[in-house]
Amino acid sequence: MCVWRYYICVCIALTSLHTGLCQDSSAQSLKDQPREVYVDVGSELRVQCDDEPGEGMPVEWRLNGSVVQTGPLLHLNSTRLEDGGLYTCHRPSGGDAIQQIQLRPGYPPSPPDIRCWAPSYPNKALCTVSQTTETHLPTKYIITYRQWDTGTVYPCHIILTSVDFLCEMKDFETLASGPYLINITAINGLGSATKLMPFDLEDNVKPDPPxxxxxxxxxxxxxxxxxxxxxxxxxxxxxxxxxxxxxxxxxxxxxxxxxxxxxxxxxxxxxxxxxxxxxxxxxxxxxxxxxxxxxxxxxxxxxxx
Structure with missing residues (x-):
């Protein structure tokens, strides 16, 4: 559940999905930049509108421009995917938004499925990654691998593709004594999940078609x-x-x-x-x-x- 203490949730989300630190609200006007709030589907959400000078005047919450609740408290008893969007707090008389949040409902990642094969034996292997359950949130993957009995860790290099998430492993030892161990972590604004998988290069040789x-x-x-x-x-x-x-x-x-x-x-x-x-x-x-x-x-x- 993400409640009024959502500023902590925002910090976690931003540091998970982007490099850099979560900026303090005093460094950037809330009027100019909505704060992202990640919330589990089915969880309760409470966000209080921080009024400006003129405190005590009536306010209302709008979703994508349409009024959804009156009063300073935005309250969703059980958040749905359909509740996502840009929420702004206004006075009924109009004017600029007092506060903005970008609500992103979704699910934390599950331990990811990974499939690897070697189309260029013994030079390299490729891996695709998928989630067993759709998270509905941007998800980042960190993938490393190492020989089973050594401590040298190599990154699986990301390859940009419009179809699938793809990464490449290429630092293989020709006379390796055993399988490799792949470590993959999925991260989004609601959490992370890790999976370990053994990978034998020879067992997974698969050329591309002629x-x-x-x-x-x-x-x-x-x-x-x-x-x-x-x-x-x-x-x-x-x-x-x-x-x-x-x-x-x-x-x-x-x-x-x-x-x-x-x-x-x-x-x-x-x-x-x-x-x-x-x-x-x-x-x-x-x-x-x-x-x-x-x-x-x-x-x-x-x-x-």
């Missing part, structure tokens, strides 16, 4: 499928890949699969004339370490006689 898949359909029912290794794979010579081709026709989605070891071309014979086939390729480390990549985007070709 690229530039090209299908050439020639006469005599023959089809040639070619592709290039995923550009993110470090060195196909030192760390060779094996490939799997699958193809199906129409909307059957019952594919035939063919394997290719360390070769980026497969020739198919005796396909049905007049059918349009769809081809996809997947890559995996040659010795079967980790798991196969996702399938490439389908490429189609019609078989001629």
């Amino acid at each position: 690229v530039d898949v090209m299908v050439t359909a020639s006469h005599r029912r023959r089809v040639l499928v070619q592709w290039r290794p995923p550009p993110s794979w470090p060195n196909p010579v030192l760390f060779p890949l094996k490939y799997k081709l699958r193809y199906y026709w129409g909307s059957s989605k019952e594919p035939v699969e063919v394997e290719s070891y360390d070769s980026c071309v497969i020739s198919l014979d005796s396909l049905k004339v007049g059918r349009t086939y769809h081809f996809q390729v997947s890559a995996q480390e040659l010795m079967g370490i980790g798991q196969g990549s996702d399938w490439s985007e389908p490429v189609s070709a019609t078989v001629s006689g």
